[in-house]
């Protein structure tokens with residue numbers, strides 16, 4: 092039997108004392124679920140291979156899927172990855188925040204190779220959330236943190252989402268209410284003359300271009316780099332999902348948006364920011380509802396709607 096399945100999972104509110112407890116667990120090579128401004132992350136010491144292995148183990152994540160490393164600021168990031176002027180400009184524009192940059196990993200980074208899954212690049216970000224920032228300070232080391240859900244399941248925006256998929260597999264969940272953004276960070280890398288958008292997210296292509304004066308190219312279906320939630324079924328609920336539905340079948344739980352009311356609505360006002368924040372929560376709710384199938388209203392395909400529709404297409408993809 093896998094020992095990770097027998098752990099007792101405590102859920103503790105955000106406080107100095109509980110962050111100190113989380114940092115003690117991190118120092119011992121354990122993993123802790125902690126909110127960021129995007130989704131809850133499952134954090135472990137990025138320089139400790141066993142800790143990183145525990146992250147993969149708890150998530151049941153495919154071993155080839157590399158993890159995002161979180162640091163408190165740009166100076167710490169520059170100890171792990173090689174920054175050029177373009178990367179520095181975007182760091183200054185968007186950090187702390189929901190931008191992850193894939194950059195060449197430094198030879199002396201000390202990062203576990205499990206974090207990068209053997210690539211010569213590392214995905215790195217400076218989070219804005221008070222709980223993750225407090226843990227980075229208390230733990231005083233870079234933290235690898237994928238979304239705190241079992242691999243292939245919906246990303247968690249609340250402590251109870253984490254508890255649903257990881258209870259018994261991790262020792263501690265820090266609860267600091269719902270995350271603000273509700274969508275995972277935007278992931279980019281750099282081409283010779285452009286920015287590659289590996290995963291759309293809260294920082295839009297327009298915002299990236301405005302800050303860098305570089306064009307943005309979508310690279311989601313790029314070769315073996317196996318970037319982001321590129322596995323098509325990555326965000327899948329357990330039920331069949333049908334998209335762009337305005338009149339649901341009787342056995343479908345309809346997630347509404349704007350004028351399409353549904354059983355619950357992402358945003359009755361058709362507000363995309365609100366829809367993003369509610370997205371995973373409503374997918375969880377639909378998955379738990381008695382109706383055997385899920386239908387989702389059409390979502391405006393612009394701005395944040397592009398990232399939402401990207402997640403929804405993955406949710407709808409059946410293996």
Ligand code: TXA
Pocket residue numbers: 127129130131132133156157158159191193207210212213214236237238239274275276277278289316317318319320321
């Ligand atoms: O908002 C977020 O980014 C959340 C919070 C917790 O920070 N984290 C998150 O991590 O979404 P995760 O592990 O669920 O997604 C990271 C994605 C993975 O799909 C992985 O394939 C990609 O980043 N990635 C990591 N390192 C990479 C690299 N060196 N090259 C290309 N893609 C990489």
Ligand code: MG
Pocket residue numbers: 237238246320
């Ligand atoms: Mg994830």
